Amino acid sequence: MTQDSGTRASWGELLRVPAGDGPVDLAAIATDATPGVEGKQEGAALTEATTPSLDELQEKLFASSLSGGDRSVLLVLQGMDTAGKGGVVKRVAASMDPQGLSHHAFKKPTAEELAHPFLWRVEKVLPAAGRIGIFDRSHYEDVLVPAVHGTLGAEQIAARHDEINAFEKRLTENGTTVVKVLLHLGRDEQRSRLLRRLDRPDKHWKFSPADVDDRALWPLFQAAYGDTLRATSTPWAPWHVVPADRKWYSALAVQQLLDEALRGLDLEWPTAAFDVEEQRARLLAT
Amino acid sequence: MTQDSGTRASWGELLRVPAGDGPVDLAAIATDATPGVEGKQEGAALTEATTPSLDELQEKLFASSLSGGDRSVLLVLQGMDTAGKGGVVKRVAASMDPQGLSHHAFKKPTAEELAHPFLWRVEKVLPAAGRIGIFDRSHYEDVLVPAVHGTLGAEQIAARHDEINAFEKRLTENGTTVVKVLLHLGRDEQRSRLLRRLDRPDKHWKFSPADVDDRALWPLFQAAYGDTLRATSTPWAPWHVVPADRKWYSALAVQQLLDEALRGLDLEWPTAAFDVEEQRARLLAT
Numbered sequence: 001m002t003q004d005s006g007t008r009a010s011w012g013e014l015l016r017v018p019a020g021d022g023p024v025d026l027a028a029i030a031t032d033a034t035p036g037v038e039g040k041q042e043g044a045a046l047t048e049a050t051t052p053s054l055d056e057l058q059e060k061l062f063a064s065s066l067s068g069g070d071r072s073v074l075l076v077l078q079g080m081d082t083a084g085k086g087g088v089v090k091r092v093a094a095s096m097d098p099q100g101l102s103h104h105a106f107k108k109p110t111a112e113e114l115a116h117p118f119l120w121r122v123e124k125v126l127p128a129a130g131r132i133g134i135f136d137r138s139h140y141e142d143v144l145v146p147a148v149h150g151t152l153g154a155e156q157i158a159a160r161h162d163e164i165n166a167f168e169k170r171l172t173e174n175g176t177t178v179v180k181v182l183l184h185l186g187r188d189e190q191r192s193r194l195l196r197r198l199d200r201p202d203k204h205w206k207f208s209p210a211d212v213d214d215r216a217l218w219p220l221f222q223a224a225y226g227d228t229l230r231a232t233s234t235p236w237a238p239w240h241v242v243p244a245d246r247k248w249y250s251a252l253a254v255q256q257l258l259d260e261a262l263r264g265l266d267l268e269w270p271t272a273a274f275d276v277e278e279q280r281a282r283l284l285a286t
Numbered sequence: 287m288t289q290d291s292g293t294r295a296s297w298g299e300l301l302r303v304p305a306g307d308g309p310v311d312l313a314a315i316a317t318d319a320t321p322g323v324e325g326k327q328e329g330a331a332l333t334e335a336t337t338p339s340l341d342e343l344q345e346k347l348f349a350s351s352l353s354g355g356d357r358s359v360l361l362v363l364q365g366m367d368t369a370g371k372g373g374v375v376k377r378v379a380a381s382m383d384p385q386g387l388s389h390h391a392f393k394k395p396t397a398e399e400l401a402h403p404f405l406w407r408v409e410k411v412l413p414a415a416g417r418i419g420i421f422d423r424s425h426y427e428d429v430l431v432p433a434v435h436g437t438l439g440a441e442q443i444a445a446r447h448d449e450i451n452a453f454e455k456r457l458t459e460n461g462t463t464v465v466k467v468l469l470h471l472g473r474d475e476q477r478s479r480l481l482r483r484l485d486r487p488d489k490h491w492k493f494s495p496a497d498v499d500d501r502a503l504w505p506l507f508q509a510a511y512g513d514t515l516r517a518t519s520t521p522w523a524p525w526h527v528v529p530a531d532r533k534w535y536s537a538l539a540v541q542q543l544l545d546e547a548l549r550g551l552d553l554e555w556p557t558a559a560f561d562v563e564e565q566r567a568r569l570l571a572t
Binding site: 067090101198 | 349352353372375376379380381383384385387389391420422477480481484487488490491492493494495498501502504555556557558560562565566568569570572
């Protein structure tokens with residue numbers, strides 16, 4: 001995909017799961033592909049070319065909220081253990097202004113969270129206007145895990161899908177652009193990454209025996225993801241499947257998706273709510 | 287200050303306001319000085335040399351909290367408008383992992399916040415274990431602003447100083463290292479920076495006529511800062527005065543103070559709570 005081609009597909013179009021398109025067979029999507037770029041070198045150049053403009057867009061988003069703008073962006077990152085959610089965030093957020101970011105990693109629900117409807121804890125950490133919110137895992141855990149472990153039936157899962165779709169519709173109607181990404185990792189690549197964590201004492205803290213338990217349920221997780229993507233890829237909040245075996249690629253793809261989301265907001269620098277010359281005169285008098 | 291000298295002063299020692307040392311005369315501290323380094327080139331080299339180790343320390347801090355560690359770090363940034371609080375955060379946090387950071391910018395208190403004791407809103411946004419919390423402004427606004435505007439008397443201000451000292455003592459006793467920094471800006475440099483904001487339409491959003499109002503109260507603010515530093519630079523949470531006319535310097539100094547604070551925690555990678563060989567065998571079987 002060249003930068004100057006007028007007819008190239010957007011990254012959104014390239015990676016999006018079309019709404020209402022029926023079951024999604026993840027096995028048919030290569031986890032080591034790099035749609036949109038030829039290779040790592042082209043990817044690095046594109047990352048570098050995008051960084052300054054994405055930073056400026058983030059600043060515009062934040063600035064606009066100070067004068068009443070209601071726009072925000074919510075990046076939802078899902079994926080199997082070691083899919084690289086943390087790494088993607090670290091790379092994409094590195095150049096952004098922390099005051100315009102809000103990051104939340106969802107863990108196993110607490111007793112208090114379980115005593116509320118499943119979207120309660122999500123609502124509390126939504127990004128304020130002007131912010132890019134990043135969810136490392138999300139409300140999707142509350143359909144994926146029960147589906148895999150069979151703790152909720154198909155009807156209950158479908159009801160949660162409906163709730164999620166209505167919830168995300170309300171978000172978008174209130175100014176939040178929702179960017180949903182599945183970091184699509186290969187099973188062999190996961191084994192390599194987990195082995196590396198066991199090999200290095202400074203990575204042991206990232207490993208949990210539960211990761212191996214979940215790995216044993218791989219086909220069930222893939223089926224649950226496929227069903228979730230089918231049911232919750234909507235026109236207002238589509239899913240994107242980002243091949244995740246190559247870390248440089250998944251970081252690039254997420255950066256491009258964010259960049260497109262922000263460009264789509266048509267942000268402008270807010271106009272001054274004061275008389276510039278009057279303030280200059282006041283200032284020079286001090 | 288050379289990296290290999292065994293006898294050099296730490297950045298903390300260089301910049302610290304000694305506890306119980308009497309009034310602090312900020313006018314006597316040069317705002318364009320660069321204590322600890324000769325110039326920008328040496329500063330850039332030191333910044334670059336420190337970044338990887340600081341990143342690793344942040345990761346260790348976060349990792350340790352996952353296995354029960356209670357340590358955290360709170361960076362409190364104060365300074366006049368344009369002192370560069372946001373810029374320092376952006377530079378120092380750029381290479382850190384967002385999941386280990388919590389950033390909070392304090393604004394004028396809301397009605398709900400005013401209906402509570404002044405430390406109420408601060409308590410709510412303290413960093414969790416494993417995090418580096420960054421306060422862009424802080425509870426110190428609640429002594430500085432009333433002192434400058436005369437809305438609280440000297441006795442009430444002194445009572446708040448005592449409350450703050452007790453509050454910060456409790457924080458440190460519960461595992462939080464508190465790093466307090468005054469970005470010490472020159473009055474002429476502030477004028478230049480405010481003028482630049484007026485000159486550039488993409489910077490208008492950062493300007494407020496109230497900045498000029500506060501500038502007119504400059505001597506009162508300097509006196510209030512001097513008194514605050516005297517009263518709240520404690521052995522457990524000392525203040526540091528960082529000359530802020532040179533942006534590269536203030537970012538470097540804050541980076542070094544954070545690095546020293548983290549080194550002081552003697553963090554180790556957590557040891558595995560599982561049998562590595564057993565997990566490797568399980569993994570290889572999947």
